[in-house]
Each structure stands twice: as C-alpha cells, then as structure tokens.
Amino acid sequence: MAEKTMVEAIRDALSEEMRRDERVFVLGEDVGGGGVFRATDGLRDEFGEERCMDTPLAEAAIVGAAIGASINGLLPVAEIQFADFIHPAFDQIVSEAARLHYRSNGAWSCPITVRTPYGAGIHGGPYHSQSIEAFYAHVPGLKVICVASPYDAKGLLKSAIRDPNPVVFLEHKKAYRLFREEVPDDDYTIPIGAAETKREGLDMTLVTYGLMTRYSLEAAEEVQGDGGVSVEVIDLRTVSPWDKEHVLESVRKTGKALIVYEDNISGGFGAEVAATIAEDAFEFLDGPVTRIASPDVPLAPYSGILEEHILPNAEKIAAGIRKLAAF
Amino acid sequence: MVSVSDVPGAQGLNKGQLRELYYKMFLARSVGERERMLNRMGKGPFAVTGEGHEAAQVGTAYAMTPGKDWALTYYRDIGVALTLGMTPQDLLLAHLARAESIESGGRNMPSHFSSVDLRIVSGSAPVATQVPHAVGIALASKMRGLDEVAVAYFGDGAASVGVVHESMNLAGVHKLAVIFVCENNQYAISVPASKQAAITDLSIRAQGYGFPGVTVDGNDVLTVYSAAKEAVKRARAGDGPTFIEAKTYRLVPHTSDDDDRRYRSREEVEEWEKNGPLVRFRTWLEGNGVASKGEIDEIEATATAEIDAATEYAEAAPTPDPATAMRHVFVEEE
Numbered sequence: 335m336a337e338k339t340m341v342e343a344i345r346d347a348l349s350e351e352m353r354r355d356e357r358v359f360v361l362g363e364d365v366g367g368g369g370v371f372r373a374t375d376g377l378r379d380e381f382g383e384e385r386c387m388d389t390p391l392a393e394a395a396i397v398g399a400a401i402g403a404s405i406n407g408l409l410p411v412a413e414i415q416f417a418d419f420i421h422p423a424f425d426q427i428v429s430e431a432a433r434l435h436y437r438s439n440g441a442w443s444c445p446i447t448v449r450t451p452y453g454a455g456i457h458g459g460p461y462h463s464q465s466i467e468a469f470y471a472h473v474p475g476l477k478v479i480c481v482a483s484p485y486d487a488k489g490l491l492k493s494a495i496r497d498p499n500p501v502v503f504l505e506h507k508k509a510y511r512l513f514r515e516e517v518p519d520d521d522y523t524i525p526i527g528a529a530e531t532k533r534e535g536l537d538m539t540l541v542t543y544g545l546m547t548r549y550s551l552e553a554a555e556e557v558q559g560d561g562g563v564s565v566e567v568i569d570l571r572t573v574s575p576w577d578k579e580h581v582l583e584s585v586r587k588t589g590k591a592l593i594v595y596e597d598n599i600s601g602g603f604g605a606e607v608a609a610t611i612a613e614d615a616f617e618f619l620d621g622p623v624t625r626i627a628s629p630d631v632p633l634a635p636y637s638g639i640l641e642e643h644i645l646p647n648a649e650k651i652a653a654g655i656r657k658l659a660a661f
Numbered sequence: 662m663v664s665v666s667d668v669p670g671a672q673g674l675n676k677g678q679l680r681e682l683y684y685k686m687f688l689a690r691s692v693g694e695r696e697r698m699l700n701r702m703g704k705g706p707f708a709v710t711g712e713g714h715e716a717a718q719v720g721t722a723y724a725m726t727p728g729k730d731w732a733l734t735y736y737r738d739i740g741v742a743l744t745l746g747m748t749p750q751d752l753l754l755a756h757l758a759r760a761e762s763i764e765s766g767g768r769n770m771p772s773h774f775s776s777v778d779l780r781i782v783s784g785s786a787p788v789a790t791q792v793p794h795a796v797g798i799a800l801a802s803k804m805r806g807l808d809e810v811a812v813a814y815f816g817d818g819a820a821s822v823g824v825v826h827e828s829m830n831l832a833g834v835h836k837l838a839v840i841f842v843c844e845n846n847q848y849a850i851s852v853p854a855s856k857q858a859a860i861t862d863l864s865i866r867a868q869g870y871g872f873p874g875v876t877v878d879g880n881d882v883l884t885v886y887s888a889a890k891e892a893v894k895r896a897r898a899g900d901g902p903t904f905i906e907a908k909t910y911r912l913v914p915h916t917s918d919d920d921d922r923r924y925r926s927r928e929e930v931e932e933w934e935k936n937g938p939l940v941r942f943r944t945w946l947e948g949n950g951v952a953s954k955g956e957i958d959e960i961e962a963t964a965t966a967e968i969d970a971a972t973e974y975a976e977a978a979p980t981p982d983p984a985t986a987m988r989h990v991f992v993e994e995e
C-alpha cells in the first residue's frame with residue numbers, strides 16, 4: 335500500500351481496468367498526452383493510441399461515440415476536460431445514455447462512464463469551477479458519483495467502469511493533488527450508492543459529498559474542541575442513487591440535520607436530501623433541516639477574494655453547526 | 662427472354678430481388694397508411710410515417726446485411742425497419758403501444774424502431790442524436806477488427822444539428838465504416854430547404870470532413886441502391902465513410918398532428934405524387950419485363966393481407982401492465 339494523490343489513484347483505476355478487461359478504453363480531448371490534469375498519463379504508452387484516444391474537440395460526439403461503442407460491445411470511459419464543458423453533451427447523456435435502456439424495455443443498455451473534473455476553489459472562474467451533479471442526479475437512468483479522496487476515487491471509478499449502466503463520475507479538481515492517503519495497490523471496489531460515515535457523532539448529522547466532506551470534517555473537529563458539539567459526518571459519495579437509509583438512520587439517532595454542498599443552494603442536490611429528511615424523519619427532528627451551500631451566483635467568480643466569499647468553507651460550516659446545535 | 666441482370670439499371674439484382682424491393686416498398690407505404698388510418702380511428706394516439714421515402718429507405722437498407730450491419734434510424738424509417746426484417750406486426754404493436762412490442766413495450770413513441778437481433782438501435786425523438794452512435798459503433802467495429810457497417814439516417818432538418826457535423830468529422834478522422842444517409846424531403850415540418858441551408862446539395866458537406874458525398878435521385882430505388890452498395894463496399898473495405906443525400910419528398914403531413922396545407926400547395930404534393938417512388942419502380946418493373954401488371958397486383962395483395970393480419974393481431978394484443986412501468990430504469994442484475 336502506498337500514499338497516493340487522487341489523480342494518481344484515478345490513473346491506477348483506469349490502467350488496472352484497462353489491463354483487466356480489453357473492452358475498456360479511454361477517449362477524450364488531450365487524453366493521449368495524459369490529459370490536462372494528467373489523469374490518463376502513461377495510458378497511451380501502455381495501451382496504444384486506439385485505447386487512449388484523442389478525439390476532436392466536440393463533447394457531444396465524444397459522449398455520443400462512447401454510447402455507440404458501448405452498444406457495440408466496448409466499455410468506454412469518456413473524459414470531458416472540465417465539467418463546465420459537458421453541457422454540449424447534455425443531450426447525449428440525458429436523452430440517450432439515460433433513456434436507452436428504459437425506452438427499449440430493457441433490450442439495449444449503455445455501460446459508459448463519463449469522467450470529468452468539477453468544482454471550485456482553484457481560481458477557475460465561472461467556466462472552470464461548476465458543480466453539475468444536480469443536473470444529472472435529476473435524471474432517472476444515470477448514476478452520479480462525486481469523489482474528492484484518493485481511496486474513494488479508485489474504488490468507485492472501478493465500480494463505475496464495471497457498472498452496466500451509464501455513470502457520470504465527477505472528480506473534484508481541487509482534490510486531485512490536495513492530499514495523499516493510503517490506497518491499496520491491488521483491486522478493490524466501493525459499491526455505487528453507498529454512503530460512508532466519515533466521523534461518528536451524537537448531536538447532529540452532517541450530510542455532504544465531494545470536497546465539502548473534507549471541510550466538514552475540519553469543522554466538526556473544531557466544534558467538538560471548543561463547544562463540545564458531537565457531529566456525525568456522512569459522505570454520500572454517490573448522489574444518484576443516494577443512500578437514503580444511511581442518512582435517515584443517522585438523523586433518527588441525532589435529531590438534527592445539516593446539509594453541506596458546494597453547488598448553488600437553490601435546487602442543488604442538498605435540497606433533495608433536505609426534503610427526504612423532512613418527509614421521512616420528521617418525528618425525530620428537533621431542529622430545522624438546514625443547508626449550507628453557495629449562494630445563487632454563477633460559480634465561481636475568478637477573483638480569489640470573491641470566490642472565497644461565495645464558497646462554503648470550514649469556518650462557515652462550523653458557524654452553521656454552532657447555530658443549529660444551539661437551536 | 663432477356664435475363665434481368667442484362668436490363669440496364671438493374672444493378673446486378675435478379676428478378677426475385679427486384680420484386681422483393683417492390684414488395685418492401687409497397688409494404689412500407691401501406692404500413693404508413695395503416696398507421697395513419699388507425700390514428701384517425703382513435704386507436705393510436707400518434708402516427709409518424711414515411712410515405713414518399715420508400716425508395717430512399719428500402720434502397721439503402723437493401724444494400725446492408727441484416728443482423729450484421731447496424732441501422733441508426735429516425736422516426737420516418739418504416740422502410741428501413743421493414744427491409745432489415747422487422748415485420749408489419751412489430752410496427753403495429755408499437756403503434757398501438759402493446760406490451761409485446763419489441764421496439765419498447767409501449768414506452769417509446771411509435772416509429773422509434775428497435776430490434777437487438779437486427780441491430781436496429783432504439784432511437785429517441787430529439788433529431789440527430791443517433792448519428793454519433795453510428796460513429797461509436799463503427800469505432801468499436803474497427804477496434805474489434807469486424808467488418809460491420811453502421812448506417813445513420815436523418816432528415817434535411819436534422820442535418821443542421823451540430824452533432825451531425827461533429828460525427829462526420831470524427832468518422833472522417835478515423836476513416837470509420839459509417840454511411841450517413843440524409844433523406845432530404847425538402848421540408849423540416851414547415852421549414853423549406855431554402856431556409857435550412859444555403860446550399861442545394863447537402864452532400865457537398867462531406868468534402869469538408871474528408872470523405873465522398875453523393876446526391877442521388879431518392880425516388881429512384883435502383884439509383885439509391887447503387888449508391889448504397891458502393892458506400893457499403895467502401896466502408897467494408899476500410900476506405901471510410903460516405904454521405905448519401907437522397908432527394909425525396911414526404912407525401913403526407915409531418916405527423917398525425919400536422920396539417921401540411923398550411924405550408925405547401927396541393928399542386929406541389931400532387932406533382933411529386935405522380936413521380937413518386939412506387940409509381941416509378943412499378944413502371945420500370947413492367948417496362949423491363951420483371952413483373953407483369955398481374956404479378957405486381959399479386960405482390961400488393963400479399964402485402965396488404967400481411968398488414969391486415971398484423972393489424973388484427975396487434976389490436977388483440979395485451980396492453981402493458983402498469984406494474985411494469987418502474988422496470989428497466991437501470992439494468993436489472995440477477
């Protein structure tokens with residue numbers, strides 16, 4: 335076992351899957367040379383340019399061709415260079431990949447993985463920072479994963495590639511090289527749709543995913559130290575289908591729920607979590623279901639000062655915890 | 662008696678094959694008419710059919726090897742579906758949204774053809790989205806060392822959509838075994854060709870993507886077949902894509918919800934009807950001694966009987982069980 339960054343863990347997952355199954359191949363812009371985040375570094379040398387294919391700069395065709403290749407027996411992993419540029423492929427993902435199986439009454443299926451770096455906090459401005467999970471989590475027939483840690487990224491990417499359904503795999507770009515953690519060298523998978531309790535607590539359930547997991551854990555440590563509030567932190571990891579039971583069980587125990595996400599607050603995925611808790615755990619609540627998220631401005635302004643002002647961080651989360659704890 | 666292959670323009674087809682072509686064309690025409698009739702009777706909520714496109718559809722599909730080559734169709738392609746082996750019964754079950762419809766079991770709109778065995782890939786309604794699938798299928802064929810061909814069908818309106826251009830470009834770069842078939846009926850609902858593109862022959866676009874494009878008389882089935890045969894040959898040999906533009910005309914409203922009198926004159930429609938693909942091929946068959954008037958009548962009677970039986974079967978077939986509405990969102994794993 336070695337300490338790896340998330341981007342190294344992703345590269346390992348890709349190369350191991352390509353070695354394990356010759357149907358797996360990677361396609362996208364600049365992937366041949368390793369990709370702009372280096373996630374596909376070395377794949378062309380090992381597997382050749384056909385299985386690590388540079389495509390023209392055309393997102394709808396990248397995803398559309400991946401769909402076609404999956405129909406004809408392959409397991410494509412399409413890379414969209416930034417989540418902000420996936421929008422031209424929305425039609426292919428939503429109208430085609432997500433609906434093919436249902437509309438054909440189960441006759442056809444579409445085992446593609448669409449990987450893309452998402453998220454803010456890197457001075458990427460309004461077109462290299464977006465969170466896009468809510469658009470896709472809304473669509474039946476898609477699985478949507480958000481990762482921001484090396485261990486989860488490797489195990490979940492392997493599951494995504496092996497899944498017989500289309501999977502949108504979102505990698506928080508700030509987490510690519512933010513920290514290292516132990517990642518097994520050998521094969522392991524993490525089930526899609528399984529949340530993980532990253533920290534146990536008694537007073538409050540904090541539900542989050544993506545990079546906010548890290549900030550939420552920091553905040554939870556801080557409030558434990560000063561005010562003695564014990565926060566349970568759950569990382570959803572998969573936002574669709576999401577692990578409702580895991581969350582509800584925790585809320586039934588703690589009686590309070592705080593939901594933290596990086597995306598804009600209105601219609602963000604956390605809204606769905608909040609609605610579910612309110613519906614299914616109402617009698618256990620002794621405080622309002624509360625959200626901390628970015629306000630409704632295009633994510634994210636380029637200036638570091640503006641960006642920092644907008645995005646949730648450990649400090650804002652800690653303040654939210656204290657407020658809810660005091661209720 | 663002259664053997665048919667000696668008849669100029671028979672494209673190497675024998676008598677039986679030429680008659681089969683006519684049979685498929687007539688079948689396509691009649692299934693369309695039947696669906697529109699069932700719609701008017703209030704039995705099917707929606708009909709979208711392809712009367713007038715028979716030569717373009719049957720002529721191209723006849724050059725394919727069913728079950729080996731791939732068809733990415735659009736809603737007008739009744740003739741493609743029937744030529745590749747779907748039956749009037751399959752189409753009418755879909756029209757009436759019956760549970761056993763192999764297209765979709767009542768989930769998709771009618772004329773969204775699908776058959777796994779025949780490699781007719783289930784389609785959607787946003788136009789042109791199927792085109793990159795043909796490219797991906799052909800990419801996989803190439804990677805797997807298979808000599809299958811993927812044929813993408815779309816209209817002149819759909820030809821304006823960005824992904825068609827993205828797809829042609831990608832297919833050109835990798836010299837993939839894709840045939841782009843544009844059924845140019847000169848209207849996208851009410852929008853005429855002149856408002857759709859600044860050029861007359863859409864096939865010249867292929868040049869910009871590095872492969873040949875041809876514009877053919879899409880109402881002459883043998884001309885269409887000849888172009889498709891050549892394109893299939895090129896694709897199978899690894900010589901890359903071809904764009905075929907078949908100029909044709911839709912003789913019926915866009916769908917059962919359209920009134921085409923709003924945007925085109927009856928005289929225009931009648932003019933095209935006189936020179937429609939069925940009339941022309943029938944005249945050719947008779948004139949070249951391939952089939953007598955009596956034999957053609959017989960072909961038509963057989964097709965009509967098949968459609969009558971299919972209608973009866975489909976009407977009696979069970980509707981979907983509401984309890985199944987939630988199934989197949991995801992692959993059900995054992």
Ligand SMILES: Cc1ncc(C[n+]2csc(CCOP(=O)(O)OP(=O)(O)O)c2C)c(N)n1
Pocket residue numbers: 737786787788815816817818819820844846848849850911915
């Ligand atoms: C992306 C998209 N936009 C609009 C529509 C609505 N619509 C359905 S068919 C059609 C016209 C298509 O014309 P064409 O591609 O020429 O095919 P034709 O119907 O003439 O065979 C339109 C606008 C659609 N289905 N998809």
Ligand SMILES: [Mg+2]
Pocket residue numbers: 816817818844845846847848849850
């Ligand atoms: Mg048209």
